Amino acid sequence: MSLLDHYAEAAGEDVIDHLRQLANLLRDRTVVHVNSTRVGGGVAEILTMLVPLTTALGIQARWEIVSGDSEFFECTKAIHNTLQGKRSLIPNRLLRIYEETNAANAEQLRPLLEEADFVIIHDPQPAPLIHFCPKRKGKWIWRCHIDASRPHRPIWNYLRSHVAAYDASIFSLAAFAKPLPHPQYIVPPSIDPLADKNCQLDDSEVDAVYREFELDPGRPLLLQVSRFDRFKDPVGVIRAYQLIKKFLPGVQLVLAGGTATDDPEGDAVLQEVREAAAEDVDIHVLLLPPNAHRTINALQRAASIVLQKSLREGFGLTVTEALWKGKPVIGGDVGGIRLQVVDYHTGFLVSTPEGAALRTRYLLAQPEKLKAMGEKGRQLVRENFLITRQLREHLTLMLISMDGARDRLELF
């Protein structure tokens, strides 16, 4: 079976037929995606699957990364945080390093990028590349995965000076879009149903994680999977767990995450989490390697309820993953979590540790509702948040950007 046949099995023949109709008009075109890491985080996971699927449709897709030293990533992390609302300034010295690093990367990437029909730049890290490719022939699209709805204005204004040069931008939600002199498409991200992170597992693999991490399969298991990042509020999750524990002493909590090469704050946050967990043997803080996809898959399947109590969130692919496995999600009432967690249908939106504790206790006391919500969540993801839908929208906006600002695209 070809790759496309496998996706047709998971997503439907009609879905793949739509992709083929779009791709026929883009055959032999080149598209280059650029981000700053090949492992860790949602962007790398999306590109891992998006690029081969694009290639399978007859489009020449490439994935490149920009590299940099610790000061570059210190700067890009600060940009990331300020776009998500943190009010701090970034020293000009770091911004110079940010631009110089992009200039150095452009020396390597320029021939490829200037020749490509489409260049999709992910997030702020490689955003200045466009200024170092003056002979670019194709359309350049900036893909923002961050909740930039209320950015710290001076940093947004700085970044805007780079982003405004693009031909289009993509945001996960309309609320994240900013006034820019080009079309801004709204494309939520997605998960790959065939990837190790999301594929069906044998019971033996799920049983194995119980043993490996000394979890009791007979007791309720709460899980949050995310980077150790303050915006994911892992300490708030521990607080919620402690409130639940007073009523349900058997409850267990797993905080599973890793670090990404472009996140210098991860270690500090991990330390805060370990301090908050203290000596509680039912709190399991797992620092997993970037390729622990099947382990995370098994943990999500083992969980009774999945939490994603973010304070800010671009989209929240861990929410999508949990819903795909039929687990209700108790998520922060922010960003893209709102698109996926539909109160009383696929889980609950909460704003505090107290809210998370209340909703968790409710669901653990209502196993039938818990099961029904899980089924609805899987349906929601199947129809809206699989990789095939995201690729369809990418191909669509490529065609629209080639053909001008038309309201109607008829593929026959």
Added chain:
Amino acid sequence: MPLESNHHPDTEADKRVFNVRDCTLIAVATGQSALTLKELLDGIHHVPASCLYHHFWGGLLQPRFEEREYNNDFSAWVKHGLHDGELAERLAVVDPASFKTLEDLRWELCELIEERMDESERLSFQVATRSFEFIQSKIVVFDTRTRIADPAALGPAIAFCSAGTIFYHFIDARRRSPDEIDDFSAWLFSFGDQYNDLIGQIAGIDPYFSSLLELRQRLSTLLTQHFEGSPS
């Protein structure tokens, strides 16, 4: 294969064959948002007409677990963002299909909002609990390669088609067709007067107050029952 054709896709050379299409929307932000009723009014005044279309009809293609409490995005935001039940109800009852043009619809919306602002000065300044984002959309139309030659086969075929197919042929058709009718009726017209009663019954289905899957069921049942009663 043209990227866009302006002709009606289902009234091609062979009018006796119905070409079943499917469609999807891709959302495009306008960068304009509202946090107060006055900002909503300003936005409605200035956004492209396609934006109004999206906020009235685009919701039909969005995931939904419940009946829509309010039938367009403006009324839903006034209720849940601004918490003004009176204006939400007045906006919800606005049926876009009853307006000749989107500009007429725009005028009606502005009238209703200005009227409410006259009634309650407080509302002009009240800040909503969440912002309203003005969005427009572009439609992408796919060929399903399903062709129907016999009107009696239309009802059974509709029963298995996608929500996107219903949106394209029953909702979007009205802004493509010079006669502002759906594609199913336009096709039946091509057979002369023999299906006039059936076309009248299709016209009686209000597309605004049902989900696409409900519309699919009603259309399929209507067509199937018609031909079971009077074989073609």
